[in-house]
Structures are given as C-alpha cells and as structure tokens.
Amino acid sequence: MTTIHDVARLAGVSIGTVSNVLNQNKKVSPETSARVTNAIRELNYIPNTIAQSLKTSQNRVIGIIAEDIRAFSSGDIIDGLCEFFEKNDYSVNLCNLRVNNRVEHEQAFLYQDLEETNSFQRSVTKAVNLLTASRVSGLIYIGVHPRDVGHILPRLNVPVVYTYAYTQNDDYCVNYDDYQGAHLAVEQLIDKGHSKIALICGSIDSIPAHKRLMGYQNALMEHNLPFRPEYMRAGNWHYMDGYKQCLELLALPDPPTALFSMSDLMAYGAINAALDRNLRIPDDISIHGFDNLKHSAYTHPALSTIALPLWEMGQRAARIMLDILRGNPPAEHGVLIPCTSVGRDSIREI
Amino acid sequence: MTTIHDVARLAGVSIGTVSNVLNQNKKVSPETSARVTNAIRELNYIPNTIAQSLKTSQNRVIGIIAEDIRAFSSGDIIDGLCEFFEKNDYSVNLCNLRVNNRVEHEQAFLYQDLEETNSFQRSVTKAVNLLTASRVSGLIYIGVHPRDVGHILPRLNVPVVYTYAYTQNDDYCVNYDDYQGAHLAVEQLIDKGHSKIALICGSIDSIPAHKRLMGYQNALMEHNLPFRPEYMRAGNWHYMDGYKQCLELLALPDPPTALFSMSDLMAYGAINAALDRNLRIPDDISIHGFDNLKHSAYTHPALSTIALPLWEMGQRAARIMLDILRGNPPAEHGVLIPCTSVGRDSIREI
C-alpha cells in the first residue's frame, strides 16, 4: 500500500506538504500542489482513513443498529440512510439485532420476563461495544423498541437518532405519521361516499395502533359519521386476524361497505376472506390497507393503501445526524413525516 | 475516552503488559493479569480498534457491496452474512449501489450504451475507493452483475466473494441452484400426476432463466413427458408477463393442467388472470412459483413455490471469506446451495 511518504518522495516534498494539499487547508504554491497531485495520481494513492481517524480522533463512520434487517421497512430506510451518508463521505457500519428471529425475545416482551429481556439487551450491548471499539461518530437506531435500548445506547457517547418508532424524552427521532396516515385512509373511503367503515386494529396496546385508531375516529367525527363499536375489531397485525374479522364483519346484520385495515397483511386476510365467501372486491366491500407492502400492487384486486415514507425517514435521520455532527443540532427533536395515499382497485365509489 | 495508558497507570504496570494481557499472547503472571483485568473493568476500557488496525495493518471489517439492498433477497443474505461475521468479531461496512433506482443503468444494460454503463461503474468505483480508504479485510458482492464489476473489485486487493450470481473464472461464488430448484418444482407437479405442464420463462437470455429452463426440460424428459413448445411462454420476470401468458395458455385448445412460473411475481399474475377468468386454483389449473417471496403465503390460494436458501448463502459466503482470511482458502470456488420446495395450496393432485 502506498503511503503519504511515497507520495512525498516522488513529489520531492515533505509529508506535511502532501497532507496540506490533501486537506487544502494551508496555502500551498500552485506548482508544488500540481507536483503533489500528479504524484498522487501516478501512485494511485488513497489516504489511509485508519491513520486519519487515529490522528484526528474522529471516524467518518456511522453505526446503524437495526432490530431486524429482514423487516419489510428496513431496506428502504437503510437505503435512505446510506445514500445520504455516502454523499457526505461517511461510511456505514451495520449491526443487525434480528429480534424477530429470537423466540426468547418475543416471549420477553409478551411476558415481561426480565431474564429473557436480557438476552435482547445483551445483543444490543454487544453491538454497542463493537461500535464503541471502532469509535463511530454517530448511531442510528432502527426499530420499535427504543425504550429497551435507551439506557444502553448513550454509553457510546455519540449522537443517537432513532427512527421507525416514537421516543419519549428529548431524543432525536424520525418517524412516519401514524395518525395522519390513518386519517388519510379513512378520508379516502369517506370521499368515495362510504359511511359504514369498519376497522381492523393492530395490537391495541401499541403506540402505532393507538394513533391510527385516533386517526380513524377523528376522521369519522370530522365528517359527522357515528363511531360504531361493532365495526371496530381487534387484531394483532397478522394475516389471520384480518381474515377472521372480515368474515365476522360480513356476517353482521348491517355489514360495513368499507373496511380499513391497520396493516396490509391483515388486509390480505380480509381480501381472501371475501374471496372465500365468493364476494367481489370492491363491489361487495371496499378494503383499504396501511403499509404499502411491495406486493400490495399484486393482490386481487390491487390494494389501495397508505405508503410509509421509509426512504425519506432514512434521509431525514441521516440529515439530522450530520447536522448534529457539524454542530448545528436541529431544534426540533421529534420529526413526523406524512404518509401518502396509494389509490388502487380495492375501493370503489358508493 | 480511556486508553491503554490509563489502564496501565491504574494497574501500576507498563502499557506493554496491558497489551499482553489483552492479547494473552505472552506469559503474564496471574497476579499482574488480575490487577490489569480489574483496572480494565473498573475503567470500562474498550481498546481502540482504530489504533489496533493501524499498528497491525489489518482491519476486522468486511465490506459488503449490494447492488440493491431493497431487493427481496438482500435482507436475508445480509442477515446471514452479518450473523456469521458478528460471531467472529468482524464488523460490516455496507455500500448500496441501488442499481434498480438508476434509470440510466437499466438503459445501459438494455441498450449496451457504454457511456451509461460507466455511471454504474463509477458508483462501484466510488464504493471500492471508500472501502480501500478504510482498508477493509475482505469484500462481499451481492448482485447479478459480477461481470460488470469484475475488473474493478480486484483493485481493492483483498479477497472477494460473490453471491447471488454466477461468476466465470475462478472467483469465489455462492449461489442457489437454479437448475435443481426448477427441476424440483416440476417434479412436484409431476408427482401430483400432471403431464401437461406449461412454463412461463424469465428473460431467456439471463443465466438463471436458462438454467431453470434446463431443469424444466430435464424433469419432463426424465419422466418421459413430451416437451410441448406451445406450453413454453416467454416472459421477463414481471407480473404482467405471468398475467398475459396465463390467459393465452388457458385459451389453448388443449390447455395445460399445471403451470410452472419462473418467478413468484409472474405466478401472481397467473393467479390473478385465472381469477379474472372466474377459474378456480388449483381446481382448474395448478400454479407453481419460484422465489418464495414473503407474500406468497398470502396469495389466494397460497402459492406453492421454491424457496431460495438466501440466509444460508450469506452464511456460506461469510464462512468462505473467513476461511480465506485465515489462510485456509477452500478448494471449491463455486458453491451451489440447493433450493427447497414449499408446498402450499396452489397445486393439486390430478
């Protein structure tokens, strides 16, 4: 590997001068500068960032801890992050906690089993130690359990930006707007003339489900539509919840004409339930999802849904991180990016 | 940040001794060792990998270049990679080329426009330079265009392992077995008694499509079934290809009883085409996919398909990389991991 010494020797100058043209911080005469530049090009010299980091004691690397890189949302968020960081000459050190593959961890959250929770926290600690050892400049956390890592990440002693969750306190946090997204979905249905709009909930003790419920209720209220408890159905984000609840809704004496599912996955269940009942969508019932999974364009019929601004969240989180690192910490700590509506074939005018 | 000097001072020894207990390479007396260990714990000391890397001139970091982290396959592969590397105390530096978001690049491959191809290659070069600067120990490439980067990656002068593609030459490469997967899919149909099995192809000039075609043809041949040209339909991996070709197949004077689609996406098209014709699956036609996209469990009916060993590919690629780095380069350069069959509801006994 060629070093700054090789360049200096070839250009006939000292290494200090080479460093100066590299960092163009001091006045170097044009001729010298040209000589050095040529030498750099000739030797294909690329400065060793490890040595730079050691000297300047700052590393142009951002750590990313993702709860589950296989989650549908992770790819887009990470892409948004990477693109922004890459443009600003930062590189990215990725750690995956793979929470969803840890049976123990699922149980931990269900049963509040402290010992098992520690298995998750151990893996977070391991990631944090790794990133500490490599002296990253900042940390992005992607996942829905910021509370469970909130006491571990600060040990790193670098700025932290959370995304894909809500945080309390004054943490920096970028998320999509659950309330606005749900509100928007219901308004799409109201705009098409629906007044009997059912709801299939995600697990109701979660923050997103709660916010989406508020969006649903307020949209109804603002349009003077009654909230009918028999139209609000419990669910847990999963396919089968949508399937079963849709069946029950259709069997109601006064069935709804439209259904808003808090997740696309449950909407798939609802669609298939209707199909199994030999009903037609949207003729017999309109169905609106939330998430805009990749495959929602290919359901039968294609699913109208709410798109999450995942890529934008990544970009925004990255921008906030760089602003902090540059000494311009944004005043606003919690950023909500609006969702958008994706109109397809599963809802109809009534 | 606490350094080795702080530890040495607290333990009352020299930094060399601290280093020796850290790397447990030289004989250190038990008492001294204990004193140092206590000091380390007390100060929460974590060695600075940057300084270690500089001194030893080896960096426990692996670069990953992904053509498209948003592709359905990337998450699983990267998870497999990360888990293996993490277990072996390597960290991971991720670069995303986002090929599929580059309109120019798509065109480049379609029209062989050299100038535009350079846009892709420029971004590869940028990634390689970044990884060169940070002196990564190895490089994993995830993507289907290894030929287009084959002359750029070696500049890094570290071991390269390709995955999710086939390479020529003697590059290390881990992939799933297209031939075996397709063969397995067709055999599933034959086992159920089908003899009139149609095929919807992916873009036929691609290597995967070619291998899958061989699998289809050989499976038929081995079971003494005729290859019927009218059953073989052109496609380009996309939803609409499956939709249109399925319609045409169903309109044939002697329509097939089963259909093997080279991708799940095209299988979705085929399913929806049948649904639009008011046909029932699998009663009227059995449909078998390839890819096992996440959504394939939720189509109507749930799609029987071929699962790709993506996570295993990541693990294997990582293992090969570590073997190379440890000086035990595997003899075998091209590794094919078998696909598995995922039986669901879209095929039936005949």
Added chain:
DNA sequence: TGTTCATTTTTAAACGTTTCAATTTATTTT
C-alpha cells in the same frame, strides 16, 4: 555469594496520518 538461566516486565520504535512551531525562501520596504 556470585553466576547462570528462566520468567516476567519495561522500553521504545513503529503504523500513517495531522498539525503547529520552526525554518527556509521569496518579496517588499527602507
């Protein structure tokens, strides 16, 4: 008690940069 050897510990030089004080060179002023 001094010598020899084995064991443990320390010393100091690297690794490839940045940075600032010190020096050299060039330019201006008197």
Added chain:
DNA sequence: AAAATAAATTGAAACGTTTAAAAATGAACA
C-alpha cells in the same frame, strides 16, 4: 544592499496500539 515582512515548506511530535528487543527480577546451582 540590508532589513523587515510575508509566504511556503519542513520537522517533529502526537494519536493509541503492538511487538521485538532490552532490562529487571527471581530461582536454581556451583
């Protein structure tokens, strides 16, 4: 032409480790 100033360049010390060689310590032996 000498002195004063400005501009460009160099030298050397850091950054936090590892590691070989050197030194110190302790045990065994004559």
